[in-house]
Amino acid sequence: MGFVRGGFVLFILLCSFEMSIGSGKTRHFKWDVEYMFWSPDCKENVVMGINGEFPGPTIRAKAGDTISVVVSNKLHTEGVVIHWHGIRQMGTPWADGTASISQCAINPGETFDYRFVVDKPGTYFYHGHFGMQRSAGLYGSLIVDVADGDQREPFHYDGEFNMLLSDWWHQSVHHQEVGLSSKPFRWIGEPQTLLINGRGQFNCSLAAHFSNTSSPNQCNLRGTEQCAPQILRVLPNKTYRLRIASTTALASLNLAVGGHKMVVVEADGNYVQPFQVEDIDIYSGESYSVLIRTNQEASKNYWILIGVRGRRPQTPQALTLLNYAPTSASKIPLSPPPITPTWNDYDHSKSFSNKILALMGSRKPPRNHDRRIILLNTQNLIDGFIKWSINNISLHLPSTPYLGSIKYSLKTAFDNKSPPENFATDYDVMKPPVNPNTTTGNGVYMLPLNTTVDVILQNANALAANVSEIHPWHLHGHDFWVLGYGEGKFTKEDEKKFNLKNPPLRNTAVIFPYGWTALRFVTDNPGVWAFHCHIEPHLHMGMGVIFAEGVQHVNGIPNQALACGLTGNRFMKTTQN
Amino acid sequence: MGFVRGGFVLFILLCSFEMSIGSGKTRHFKWDVEYMFWSPDCKENVVMGINGEFPGPTIRAKAGDTISVVVSNKLHTEGVVIHWHGIRQMGTPWADGTASISQCAINPGETFDYRFVVDKPGTYFYHGHFGMQRSAGLYGSLIVDVADGDQREPFHYDGEFNMLLSDWWHQSVHHQEVGLSSKPFRWIGEPQTLLINGRGQFNCSLAAHFSNTSSPNQCNLRGTEQCAPQILRVLPNKTYRLRIASTTALASLNLAVGGHKMVVVEADGNYVQPFQVEDIDIYSGESYSVLIRTNQEASKNYWILIGVRGRRPQTPQALTLLNYAPTSASKIPLSPPPITPTWNDYDHSKSFSNKILALMGSRKPPRNHDRRIILLNTQNLIDGFIKWSINNISLHLPSTPYLGSIKYSLKTAFDNKSPPENFATDYDVMKPPVNPNTTTGNGVYMLPLNTTVDVILQNANALAANVSEIHPWHLHGHDFWVLGYGEGKFTKEDEKKFNLKNPPLRNTAVIFPYGWTALRFVTDNPGVWAFHCHIEPHLHMGMGVIFAEGVQHVNGIPNQALACGLTGNRFMKTTQN
Incomplete structure (x- = not known):
């Protein structure tokens, strides 16, 4: 009897351990990702689906819940990852679902358990983040309701x-x-x-x-x-x-x-x-x-x-x-x-x-920034190939995920030189680049923990005259405050116009043609986070940067997330050799 | 001076070590595999090419040479492997280039060094062996000439x-x-x-x-x-x-x-x-x-x-x-x-x-066999999906390469039950299957080293009445003797007609409609070897079996070849956990 009672106590303890990641319940999903015939627009095509559905199943949870999605890769030759867009992955940076950044792509025939807390009610979605698998149809909705017992939403609907x-x-x-x-x-x-x-x-x-x-x-x-x-x-x-x-x-x-x-x-x-x-x-x-x-x-x-x-x-x-x-x-x-x-x-x-302004009473940004990174967006050429570059570097992701290579100081895994924090003062953002040549790179902006970082996204003219496009930039692992938008080249003077009173928190913000957008965020989430244009072919052409913050504080990366590239080679210990 | 001389001796030793794999020279190749636009038949399409060529570059070597092909996977989301068709890979079973069998597929952005000896002059080729990448155009020629100083070919040409x-x-x-x-x-x-x-x-x-x-x-x-x-x-x-x-x-x-x-x-x-x-x-x-x-x-x-x-x-x-x-x-x-x-x-x-008969003086088969495996080829259904089955099992490859899972006894990596050595005696090969249902499986025929194995490939009627197709079966890691072809169901009597005098050595042999083909080989090559219909969609539909021989004698599997699936999980030792 005492034994039974003890067992019961242990059971409670195990449950609460299970639950301790989030305050709510754990919601389990099992997904098979595969190509299938589908007619999204009445014309049959090959579409990437989940469990035979396109778009993938809608996840519905409550704030504080833990989500566990066991993704099985049923593709024949392609790896796959799934990014949970808008979920900050506090404490679970390996679950961000970005190939080459937060994890190795899941191999065909293998499974990966994405387990993370949805800590904030809202309208989110998920999608592939490897090659152009999002364009292939790998996406679906993720809706987080307010937690039971929490205050209701600040508006009513039927x-x-x-x-x-x-x-x-x-x-x-x-x-x-x-x-x-x-x-x-x-x-x-x-x-x-x-x-x-x-x-x-x-x-x-x-x-x-x-x-x-x-x-x-x-x-x-x-x-x-x-x-x-x-x-x-x-x-x-x-x-x-x-x-x-x-x-x-x-x-x-x-x-x-x-x-x-x-x-x-x-x-x-x-x-x-x-x-x-x-x-x-x-x-x-x-x-x-x-x-x-x-x-x-x-x-x-x-x-x-x-x-x-x-x-x-x-x-x-x-x-x-x-x-x-x-x-x-x-x-x-x-x-x-x-x-x-x-x-x-x-x-x-x-x-x-x-x-778009923050609801009254929302969290306000710190008054001052510790660091300001200005990112010039340009369209360039490498040996005649068209690329997008940020401060004249076109992002080419490495084969070893940054989360592992930075955690374990594998210095040959990526460019160790820090990418530029600014661009040439005489660069004319209103004209095509005088020298359109650029280089590929995969260096990282290393951000100390608990600092306030400003990012100024500076748009410019593309390769052709009189062309400047819209780019929606998305940050992983964070919301940022949108401090303001402006025209032409950002100057120190523009800082005075920043909205520090009620700037909205977002995870995506647009730069308008020939304009700039100012963002601020606090580095409170150890991990490696992509920041990139959300237009998939633009990212494919190099339009993104990598932020790493406090990676030394990251513990518990699943082995499977690192079983590729240099981390795979380094940590594979077979008895034969 | 003595130091320099010692260094020179060491250099010689290292070189001879390098050379000791094959008796000839080492030929180095660096290949980038990627998709490209190409017009194989005057109509533009997307083709899998190597170094911008389709078909891939021709490898030309001499018998005894060591080939080193450093394959870089430049695909965006797909893994890749290359199989060296007809090369037996004596002592290098991890270089056979079969995904899920001899190695983990090479991840996008990674490279793998295929290093193996071409020990026999002849006309060979190479091709992708993952999904249907061969059909996508991943192939090329591999020609091995007689070694310098060896006797010339037994025929003359200009x-x-x-x-x-x-x-x-x-x-x-x-x-x-x-x-x-x-x-x-x-x-x-x-x-x-x-x-x-x-x-x-x-x-x-x-x-x-x-x-x-x-x-x-x-x-x-x-x-x-x-x-x-x-x-x-x-x-x-x-x-x-x-x-x-x-x-x-x-x-x-x-x-x-x-x-x-x-x-x-x-x-x-x-x-x-x-x-x-x-x-x-x-x-x-x-x-x-x-x-x-x-x-x-x-x-x-x-x-x-x-x-x-x-x-x-x-x-x-x-x-x-x-x-x-x-x-x-x-x-x-x-x-x-x-x-x-x-x-x-x-x-x-x-x-x-x-x-087709062996040249006079060729190596003859052993007179007797130690084991005979009879493989019935049928077309079947699983839950309405059409499959090909061998002795009523449709091959579905595991995510962990057999070479690793067998070497390290990872028993959950594949079906441990040995697949059948024969089929029901009352099965009518001239008619569609009475019960067309089959099951998927990935069990292995475990073959002790240095035994003589006969394989009888038995063709049958497909799902539709009066249909029986040609299937060319290809064995990895070996040549086999083709002892004979026959009509209808193989019987013990047919054995008397086997050609043991001058059967040709091949690595591929066809079964004719409603017929059988008898093969014999000696298990003299430790490794895991696919044996399958070389029609790529048929293999994709399950038409193959796996032979493992003396895997405990295999040493030196590169870590990278096992950095996936259960071997990846088992041997990844990060310091954090």
């Missing part, structure tokens, strides 16, 4: 919908990758189709009959097709939360709901001071929650649409319907979908970005 | 040409793989084009003007195109050696040289008793040397052609020219190319196979 936005190409990512690495360079071009929750229409449009031209055809979907739009069915006079995240490979998007205003309440898992807009701009890597009030005529349905921004659109809007119950879901609105703002109306974009 | 044969699909292998693993099953279909040294014509034919139909068009090639045929330029009244190897993914081929007879002198790196034929059948995985005498009218050119055998052809013949100097290479022959024997004229095929 129901919610999840909208994961992406873009889709008919050409395989393998083909795309070869083009990007070829001389002459072959750009991937604009996407064939925009997808909402993995569904779009390439062969037809829901709104074709409003068009003056004969193409595309009016959709004749039964609703059961893989490409049939998910219709948002609502009750009149209610408030709905739309959780919107963009995992596009390339496209900057604008989303609107015909006849309905939107109140933005969350950005990248952080509450913002609510503000009302007609439409939102959303860049790859960002997420928003918006509230809509179903206060329009209930006998009608309304368009929900996304369209391309920031690049001359060659991709039709994606459409679905806001369907008021009990109106039939097949009732098409009487007027055409709203028109997406002109692609190069950057004032519209900037106006939206500048409205 | 010049030689190398012809590596393959087949080509326009659909990517990634797409093909998904189809093969899908329900409903999608077969890859017949190849679009046959290639000679990586060159074929999809859009045109050299002999189109002989055709009654309008398609294809007459080729209008300048000769500099990637798809332009390599023309064999010869002098009159000479003897030429054609080294012919087939690395097709699927197609069985027939090769002929218009107006010229061929004398077969070598098969799979072994001399055969010379015999004369009008054409040769060649199956995937095989190689031949044939001699031709340029004794025809020198003012003409002559067709060299390959066509499909064993499957209803939907692929045009591949053509090139035998061009007699000084006749212009652009002079097309006056008559159409010879017609390839009817695809299902198996008597023709068998007649050719039965002519």
